[in-house]
Amino acid sequence: MIPLSLARTAIAACGTLLADGHGEDEVRAVTIDSRSITGGELFVAITGDRVDGHDYAKQALDAGATGVLIENDERALATGADPARLIRVPSTQDGLGLLAKDSLARIRQIASPLVVGVTGSVGKTTTKDLLASVLAGRGPIIAPPGSFNNELGLPLTVLRADETTATLVLEMGADRIGNLEHLTSIAPLDIGAVLAVARAHLGEFGGIENVAKAKSELVSGILPGGTAVLNADDHRVRAMSAKASTVLTFSASGNGDVFASDIVVGADGRASFTLHHSGSSARVDLGLVGEHHVSNALAAAAVALAAGLPLDEIAAGLSGLGASSPHRMxxxxxxxxxxxxxxxxxxxxxxxxxxxxxxxxxxxxxxxxxxxxxxxxxxxxxxxxxxxxxxxxxxxxxxxxxxxxxxxxxxxxxxxxxxxxxxxxxxxxxxxxxxxxxxxxxxxxxxxxxxxxxxxxxxxxxx
Structure with a gap:
């Protein structure tokens, strides 16, 4: 993030400082984990099922935090925290999202980071990891560790970006309709990829058509002039093209703008294939186990092509990359x-x-x-x-x-x-x-x- 005064941070979060005295102190980072504080952070007190961050307000300040974002005055003040360092908001989770939205908007006023969002019932994290490798050649890149893809993880990832960031890759998850509309309001996208609509969270969504409706919110969250990258092998995803002005499709069966041919799965379970786009081709040798990763690699390739990278550079970036996030193949x-x-x-x-x-x-x-x-x-x-x-x-x-x-x-x-x-x-x-x-x-x-x-x-x- 671009550093802010504590007073300006309160404005960005639509909050209020409980007292005067430290409004000019600088906030240089944001965290929800009091154990990670080294100095200059805003600690966001999240109330969880087992732990309430408000109980660590004073501990966070003692560790060097500039301030604490709170929703429960009484609980935070009971720790002995300085009220001049406490910003009260109606909801700390919503306040975190507002901070991230403000931060990205300020960065876009002075720089031009490419903001990429990835969603889908399967393959999000692997595709995100592939993109982090392939797009690294554009310059400094921010991508979430593991699956930081919800109302907490995505804002925290956005807040790691600053004016030097060339690419911001965001994984976006949804377990109900409206999730992705909210996440893309925090981080409007230059490129958005929808990988698949599958039978996940059916209990929450009430049916696969509602899953598709929820995933389509990512396409609606792409900025004018941006590109939707869609899986042509999934008819529910393919139908989302009606919501986009510019579409680039990918297909493991040869039916997309970006497609694979000559897929071979070796004895080690790793797939190789020929990557095609607009008459050009390049061989890709994946380091990931499982033929299903061909589709994830094609999605990453399509995003990279939309970002302007040449096909041979994309193929080189995809080749050899193994599992980057834990417990995923x-x-x-x-x-x-x-x-x-x-x-x-x-x-x-x-x-x-x-x-x-x-x-x-x-x-x-x-x-x-x-x-x-x-x-x-x-x-x-x-x-x-x-x-x-x-x-x-x-x-x-x-x-x-x-x-x-x-x-x-x-x-x-x-x-x-x-x-x-x-x-x-x-x-x-x-x-x-x-x-x-x-x-x-x-x-x-x-x-x-x-x-x-x-x-x-x-x-x-x-x-």
């Missing part, structure tokens, strides 16, 4: 064992992609899928889990450990797969350990299923 080995850790999150489409990667990578060894529940599927949950169980069988996976996912286990067992059930990750651990000497293991499940804990624990034990 992270492949590692220990002795005769290979592990595919894709445990960050799951929906039916990403679960199938992970299982296909397991089948491709296993070769002649034994394959084990350690799968948790896919959450937020609403009334479709049992049916979708049973279908995934049958998919385990169809792909020839040898063994399934189903963690707190009885319908998934039932589907696999009915199709003849050796199926073990565990009610929790702790109960699954000994079942896993008995089978973790050789072969290939896939870890996959919604974040709330905590399958990632098993992946981490196994890695700590073996590596």
């Amino acid at each position: 992270d492949v590692w080995s220990a002795g005769d064992l290979t592990v595919i850790d894709d445990s960050y999150n799951a929906n039916p489409d990403s679960m199938r992609a992970g299982l296909r990667a397991l089948a491709q990578l296993t070769g002649e060894g034994r394959s084990l899928a350690v799968l948790g529940a896919m959450l937020e599927l609403g009334e479709d949950s049992d049916r979708e889990h049973e279908a995934i169980g049958r998919e385990v069988a169809a792909l020839g996976i040898d063994t399934l450990i189903a963690v707190d996912a009885p319908s998934l286990a039932a589907g696999a067992r009915s199709a003849g797969v050796e199926t073990l059930e565990a009610a929790s990750v702790s109960e699954a651990w000994p079942l896993l350990l008995e089978r973790a000497d050789s072969g290939t293991i896939l870890f996959k499940g919604s974040n709330g299923s905590k399958i990632w804990q098993l992946a981490d624990r196994l890695k700590e034990q073996l590596c």
Whole structure:
């Protein structure tokens, strides 16, 4: 961010300083974690389910914070915090968004950062990581760590940008209609990419057509003269072109402006392909495991082309890049064992992609899928889990450990797969350990299923 006085920060957040005395002090950064303070930050006190940031107001100031953004005067003042350093707003989450919106607007008054937004039911984080690599040649780039894609993570990412930033890459998530409208109001986009509309958060959205409606809000949030990058292989995404003035499509099946041909998946599960656009082509050798990443790479290539990069430079930037964010198709080995850790999150489409990667990578060894529940599927949950169980069988996976996912286990067992059930990750651990000497293991499940804990624990034990 461009540094601001505490008084000007209060104005940007639509807040009020509780007392005079420090209005001219400088705010140089924003954080929601009091432990990260080194000096000059605005600490935003977020009230969470287990922790209330207001309880750390004085601690943040003592650590060097310039001020604290609060919504609960009484709780913050009870810590002994100086009222002259407290900015009161109706909602600290909304205030954070307003600060980010103001910061980006001020940067755009004196510089021309390219602001890119990525959304989709699957592939957001991987595509964001690919873009961070490919677009780095434009100059200083800001991209979120992991999946900072919500009402807290996106503003914090925006606030890391300053007048020297050439490219700002933003991952944008949605679990209800209106999310992306809000996020793009904070950061209006020069280029927006929609990767896919899949069966994720169906319980919240009430159906896949509402998922599509929510994702289309990103296209509406693109600035005049900007470009919408759309997946031509997804008819719901392709239909969003009606909302955009300039469209660039991508396709893994050869039907887009940017497309792939000659896709080859090696014995290591990594895909290579020929990238095409406007009569030119270049070979890409991905470092990511799974053929489904071809589509993510094409999306990143289309965004880079819209940003003006040449095709050969894009192909070079895509080639060789492995997993950058934790628990997303992270492949590692220990002795005769290979592990595919894709445990960050799951929906039916990403679960199938992970299982296909397991089948491709296993070769002649034994394959084990350690799968948790896919959450937020609403009334479709049992049916979708049973279908995934049958998919385990169809792909020839040898063994399934189903963690707190009885319908998934039932589907696999009915199709003849050796199926073990565990009610929790702790109960699954000994079942896993008995089978973790050789072969290939896939870890996959919604974040709330905590399958990632098993992946981490196994890695700590073996590596």
